Amino acid sequence: MMLEFLLDPASLVPPVFTEYYSDEDDDGSILPLLLLLSGPAFAVFVYLRYRNTDKRHRHEVETHATLHDVRAVDTKVRSLSNLSNSRMKGANHTEVRANRRSIF
Amino acid sequence: MTQLAAGDDAVPATSDAPKVVQTDLGAKDGLTKCQRCGSTEIALNVATGMLRCAFCRHEQSSENAHEAFDLRGDIGDLAGLVVGSGSSDISESTEVVLTFKCSACGAEVVVDTAHSTQARCHWCRNTLSVNAQMPNGAVPDMILPFSVTKEEAMRHIDEFVKKRTFFAHPAFKREFNASNVMGVYLPYMVVDVNAHALLTGQGEHETARRTTGEGKDERTVYDADLFDVEREFDIHIDDLTIESSSERLDQRTGHNTNNIINSIMPFDVENAVRYDSNFLSDFTSERRDSNVEQLGPAVLEQAKDIARHRAIDTLAHYDRGVRWDNEDIEIKGQRWLAAYLPVWLYSHYEQKGGGRSLLHYVAVNGRTGETMGSVPLHKGRVALGAVVAQVIGTAASIGLMVTMS
Numbered sequence: 001m002m003l004e005f006l007l008d009p010a011s012l013v014p015p016v017f018t019e020y021y022s023d024e025d026d027d028g029s030i031l032p033l034l035l036l037l038s039g040p041a042f043a044v045f046v047y048l049r050y051r052n053t054d055k056r057h058r059h060e061v062e063t064h065a066t067l068h069d070v071r072a073v074d075t076k077v078r079s080l081s082n083l084s085n086s087r088m089k090g091a092n093h094t095e096v097r098a099n100r101r102s103i104f
Numbered sequence: 105m106t107q108l109a110a111g112d113d114a115v116p117a118t119s120d121a122p123k124v125v126q127t128d129l130g131a132k133d134g135l136t137k138c139q140r141c142g143s144t145e146i147a148l149n150v151a152t153g154m155l156r157c158a159f160c161r162h163e164q165s166s167e168n169a170h171e172a173f174d175l176r177g178d179i180g181d182l183a184g185l186v187v188g189s190g191s192s193d194i195s196e197s198t199e200v201v202l203t204f205k206c207s208a209c210g211a212e213v214v215v216d217t218a219h220s221t222q223a224r225c226h227w228c229r230n231t232l233s234v235n236a237q238m239p240n241g242a243v244p245d246m247i248l249p250f251s252v253t254k255e256e257a258m259r260h261i262d263e264f265v266k267k268r269t270f271f272a273h274p275a276f277k278r279e280f281n282a283s284n285v286m287g288v289y290l291p292y293m294v295v296d297v298n299a300h301a302l303l304t305g306q307g308e309h310e311t312a313r314r315t316t317g318e319g320k321d322e323r324t325v326y327d328a329d330l331f332d333v334e335r336e337f338d339i340h341i342d343d344l345t346i347e348s349s350s351e352r353l354d355q356r357t358g359h360n361t362n363n364i365i366n367s368i369m370p371f372d373v374e375n376a377v378r379y380d381s382n383f384l385s386d387f388t389s390e391r392r393d394s395n396v397e398q399l400g401p402a403v404l405e406q407a408k409d410i411a412r413h414r415a416i417d418t419l420a421h422y423d424r425g426v427r428w429d430n431e432d433i434e435i436k437g438q439r440w441l442a443a444y445l446p447v448w449l450y451s452h453y454e455q456k457g458g459g460r461s462l463l464h465y466v467a468v469n470g471r472t473g474e475t476m477g478s479v480p481l482h483k484g485r486v487a488l489g490a491v492v493a494q495v496i497g498t499a500a501s502i503g504l505m506v507t508m509s
């Protein structure tokens with residue numbers, strides 16, 4: 001059917017959509033643009049709520065583990081100023097890689 | 105009591121030869137009779153977690169697996185590879201369908217170990233069990249008995265589905281009946297890991313933030329201190345649990361809904377008991393078909409994730425984040441046990457267009473009651489809902505733009 005594309009969520013989340021949420025401080029001016037994505041956003045929401053393709057065992061936090069003899073080295077390299085991002089570029093300390101399921 | 109495999113002396117004592125802990129000592133195949141009345145009608149009493157005789161109601165408890173195999177030892181003392189004998193490599197030549205002679209009447213009884221390790225003799229109605237391990241993956245080191253009853257599981261499934269009916273596929277709604285839920289023991293490997301980790305990289309700590317520019321050029325900028333960061337530690341990972349059937353390991357959500365079963369972990373595997381086929385009466389099982397060697401890379405990758413996430417606690421200073429450039433994880437020791445873990449599964453077979461199909465599960469953890477599921481969608485209705493949302497969103501958007509200009 002004509003509206004079938006609405007159910008192919010892979011095509012529904014333009015990168016701009018997630019970026020707006022992650023980094024920039026929302027000053028309200030993009031709200032009208034976001035509202036123009038209401039239809040696709042609704043389809044994605046229903047898809048995930050019913051099909052739960054985003055769910056998995058969160059092994060990285062749900063597995064018991066203890067640290068012992070922790071040795072820490074922290075050496076200041078230099079000061080940086082006037083950075084435009086609120087987060088460090090390339091930060092990966094919360095990454096999960098042993099992830100077998102794909103959401104869509 | 106720890107018992108090393110009898111054949112151990114024959115194996116040259118190289119450091120990488122696995123140490124095998126024999127976990128089926130004294131296990132017997134065939135008729136396992138009630139100690140009090142001799143009946144073979146023995147099954148799990150979900151309320152007590154004990155095996156109960158259907159005739160005389162005699163209950164017998166099972167030994168905790170970790171204690172029975174003396175595996176309570178400190179993970180920090182683990183060295184090399186230690187495996188339970190029920191985790192040993194599967195040999196292709198070992199039959200999956202076994203034939204036994206019923207010792208009560210002499211008839212031949214077939215046990216299909218792909219689905220259970222028990223079968224009933226057609227002639228004398230006695231139950232025959234397979235308890236001795238053989239290299240076909242059917243008899244694990246330990247089993248975690250169901251403690252969530254079928255009624256409780258049905259309630260969880262009903263509740264889950266009730267919240268997802270409006271956009272559900274009509275065939276799913278028509279056929280839905282939670283009492284069709286099945287209790288299945290699924291195969292897993294439970295792994296303890298003693299590892300040493302060295303993480304090196306850089307981190308940033310915010311020192312100031314301010315607003316610059318005016319009007320349209322107004323933006324926030326940040327100052328930060330950049331650090332070289334190093335973290336070195338020993339990590340003891342307890343009961344890392346991973347599916348050990350190749351079918352269940354496949355979690356491509358376009359092909360199956362195995363991610364649903366994956367998501368109801370973890371289980372309290374520390375309460376698993378020595379394997380006894382009588383736990384399988386009233387339930388089915390799936391056979392393990394993956395070996396330690398095949399699962400090793402996935403376990404290492406998960407261990408790295410766990411180490412990376414445990415290290416977060418030591419990085420509070422770096423509020424802008426840390427970029428690890430190098431992650432060395434050296435596994436010093438590991439201990440593997442094969443386990444059957446209890447899952448209540450409700451299935452629905454969706455026939456899709458173009459001859460494709462998808463098996464949807466609603467799964468309930470047989471210990472914790474944690475519930476997750478996949479409900480097929482009524483696509484036309486979702487599309488309609490999306491159109492309605494789009495119309496409302498577009499109207500609101502135009503309204504906002506008008507008021508803002």
Ligand SMILES: [Zn+2]
Pocket residue numbers: 138139140141142143157158159160161162
């Ligand atoms: Zn009895």
Ligand SMILES: [Zn+2]
Pocket residue numbers: 206207208209210211225226227228229230
């Ligand atoms: Zn018989």
